[in-house]
Amino acid sequence: MTVQERYEAARKMYADVGVDTDAAIAKLKEIPVSLHCWQGDDVTGFDHDGPLTGGIQTTGNYPGKAKTPEQLMQDMEEAMSLMPGKKKLNLHASYAIFEKGEFADRDKLEPKHFRKWVDFAKKHHVGIDFNPTFFSHDKVKDGLTLTSPDEETRKFWIEHGKACIRISQYFAEQTGVPCVMNIWTGDGFKDIPADRMGPRVRYKESIDAILSEPFDTNLVKPCVESKVFGIGVEAYTVGSAEFSLSYAAMNKDKCLPLMDNGHYHPLEYVSDKIPAMLCFYPEFALHITRGVRWDSDHVLILDDETKEMAKEIVRDNALDRVYMALDYFDASINRVSALATGFRSWQKALLIALCTPNAMLKALQDTNQMSKLMVMNEAVKMLPIGEIWDEYLRREGVVDDLHFYDEIEKYENEVLEKRN
Numbered sequence: 001m002t003v004q005e006r007y008e009a010a011r012k013m014y015a016d017v018g019v020d021t022d023a024a025i026a027k028l029k030e031i032p033v034s035l036h037c038w039q040g041d042d043v044t045g046f047d048h049d050g051p052l053t054g055g056i057q058t059t060g061n062y063p064g065k066a067k068t069p070e071q072l073m074q075d076m077e078e079a080m081s082l083m084p085g086k087k088k089l090n091l092h093a094s095y096a097i098f099e100k101g102e103f104a105d106r107d108k109l110e111p112k113h114f115r116k117w118v119d120f121a122k123k124h125h126v127g128i129d130f131n132p133t134f135f136s137h138d139k140v141k142d143g144l145t146l147t148s149p150d151e152e153t154r155k156f157w158i159e160h161g162k163a164c165i166r167i168s169q170y171f172a173e174q175t176g177v178p179c180v181m182n183i184w185t186g187d188g189f190k191d192i193p194a195d196r197m198g199p200r201v202r203y204k205e206s207i208d209a210i211l212s213e214p215f216d217t218n219l220v221k222p223c224v225e226s227k228v229f230g231i232g233v234e235a236y237t238v239g240s241a242e243f244s245l246s247y248a249a250m251n252k253d254k255c256l257p258l259m260d261n262g263h264y265h266p267l268e269y270v271s272d273k274i275p276a277m278l279c280f281y282p283e284f285a286l287h288i289t290r291g292v293r294w295d296s297d298h299v300l301i302l303d304d305e306t307k308e309m310a311k312e313i314v315r316d317n318a319l320d321r322v323y324m325a326l327d328y329f330d331a332s333i334n335r336v337s338a339l340a341t342g343f344r345s346w347q348k349a350l351l352i353a354l355c356t357p358n359a360m361l362k363a364l365q366d367t368n369q370m371s372k373l374m375v376m377n378e379a380v381k382m383l384p385i386g387e388i389w390d391e392y393l394r395r396e397g398v399v400d401d402l403h404f405y406d407e408i409e410k411y412e413n414e415v416l417e418k419r420n
Helices: 003-015 021-028 069-081 111-124 151-175 197-211 241-250 270-278 304-315 335-354 358-366 370-381 385-396 401-419
Strands: 032-036 086-092 127-131 179-183 220-225 256-260 284-288 322-326
Touching: 003 021, 003 385, 021 335, 021 385, 032 069, 032 335, 069 111, 069 335, 069 401, 086 111, 086 322, 111 127, 111 151, 127 151, 151 179, 151 197, 151 220, 179 284, 197 220, 197 241, 220 241, 220 284, 241 256, 256 270, 270 284, 270 304, 284 304, 304 335, 304 358, 322 335, 335 385, 335 401, 358 370, 385 401
Parallel strands: 032 086, 032 322, 086 127, 127 179, 179 220, 220 256, 256 284, 284 322
Antiparallel strands: none
16 A cells, blocks of 8 residues: 555544544644754854863764764754754854854854854744853853852853844844744752852843843743753752743743753653643743653653643644744764654654544543543554654655665765764
């Protein structure tokens, strides 16, 4: 049987439970997902030669790492060719591209330092999201940036945040797509602090100062991202979930909360937090990763929590309220494969959610038919979603799962291995 013939048989099975798979595919094609550049070069960036610091660590040394902007863009183009659906580009400020002999420290960054990224985005008809880089820099003092008791340190990083606001506005104006600008710091302490409130007061004041920079709220979507802990700050992280949610709640006119599903205790589930957030926030942002025992930023796969997060966004009719971005990095495997695998996994999760008979299942819950709800939930799991996925790939002109890695190996042999 051809892909189309298998799809037609599956389409009828889904129709029997009230699901229009053609409509699901059409919808999925238009859902933007932001693709993070930092998987391609192990979060190194182009504005420093020092080590990765600030609560972040990559492991592994797989051959072929991108070492220049041109190599990173080449790798991202290859990865994007293996991804169905709509993309955005997600950049960190440390990926500024300087002309020969030029340099600007992070507090002096300008839109011109990201012009080549805008050209790249326009070439591929994608928007750009942005992140100030509050790590891997010699002005991170005693592990602190926006929360430092040293005024000069705080001022430097506040000016960096303001510069990023201006750059985010530039991205949105150039691409015609709103820019989500995410504020995350690894500020905290390795062991028990004597003052937990002071750093948080300074953090609040610093974010206030960053957001005092003028911007169009229709074009720039600043976020605050929480964290449980990082490497070297195991005892106390300033930007906790309570802090970030409260800050966003008190500044809804100009700031969104951002949840990263790796930034919580392993027994907490962001899939359960999503509907709670939707009760109170018109919009919020989501970083999608796979934490293994901790915030380990493993490559996203189609595991249960990934599927549940997508289900909550879809069945709560929140696809236009949640800004979705991938966030992981693994230097132990082919980096192009990691980018494409994670993106395809999230697309699969969204397709499963779009092909779930949510109205029927909700009606069973609302009429207290809980036994039948359990049975139908289990029955839906066995519907032939693979046939729908294959048809989606065919319509998008993207290679199927069984031959996906053939393309990766070809690129590795022809491009990545030659870099060494």
